[in-house]
């Protein structure tokens with residue numbers, strides 16, 4: 001089958017069974033593929049007005065989007081492409097209604113030895129998500145467990161469907177979270193709650209996760225992706241330079257003292273005055289018109 005025919009089938013799949021992209025958004029969907037061909041474990045499209053939102057949908061339904069090495073590599077490739085595409089201002093990562101991702105692929109890693117994990121530097125390819133400079137939003141329906149919860153936490157904003165469930169059940173497998181679960185969870189919700197989740201392996205419903213501060217907002221299951229794309233579209237309409245600088249500042253808040261963080265933020269703010277987008281944004285306000293940012 002030709003790549004074009006395969007592409008058509010995948011687009012149709014995206015439109016009909018996957019992520020409830022409504023007609024307005026679907027009209028903008030364009031298929032993206034790797035340099036070497038079509039993805040096996042994910043669907044990647046550009047959506048929103050002018051294709052300004054990159055949408056990555058994890059698509060390994062039989063294994064509840066378990067994060068095998070191939071899937072994680074594909075997410076990395078897609079992020080490279082979307083990061084390099086100047087027409088994309090924000091990225092959304094989602095799964096299916098049943099599962100965002102049920103964790104790292106247990107079957108794939110069950111027989112690994114310590115020397116293999118150490119020499120391969122197992123999980124190093126997961127880090128790509130957290131190094132993306134454009135805003136990344138997670139739209140979580142269903143299970144976000146283990147590495148799935150960690151993947152969501154690598155994103156900048158987490159939105160959840162009403163029936164989403166978060167958890168770090170690695171302890172039940174005789175291990176512990178390995179791609180940031182203990183660290184990001186503790187920073188997000190504090191020691192006691194994080195410890196409870198990590199040590200019990202219990203699943204936390206979306207409503208509870210929202211109260212703890214892990215989730216920013218909850219939407220009905222069938223509206224989650226649409227609503228997340230809408231917010232991503234709004235973010236994508238900002239200056240990409242200002243977005244990246246603001247994201248850097250918020251992330252620095254996790255890594256440094258308040259004094260250092262305030263200093264860094266002030267310097268980044270000063271830096272904005274070197275951009276055309278600052279001139280355009282402020283002129284647009286004064287002239288009572290919409291800003292037309294050029295990311296310069």
Ligand SMILES: CCC/C=C/C(=O)SCCNC(=O)CCNC(=O)[C@H](O)C(C)(C)COP(=O)([O-])OP(=O)([O-])OC[C@H]1O[C@@H](n2cnc3c(N)ncnc32)[C@H](O)[C@@H]1OP(=O)([O-])[O-]
Nearest residue numbers: 062063064066102103104105106107145146147169178179
């Ligand atoms: C690496 C960095 C550190 C991260 C570590 C981790 O994430 S450790 C992981 C932490 N995560 C966990 O411990 C969660 C493990 N998963 C579960 O506990 C349950 O699947 C469930 C509660 C999510 C859903 O229950 P349910 O009764 O609705 O569904 P079901 O159970 O019938 O599953 C359907 C199919 O999906 C398959 N599959 C699912 N997950 C995985 C996986 N992670 N792997 C592989 N396969 C997985 C499952 O085997 C089955 O396939 P089969 O056998 O029919 O060919």
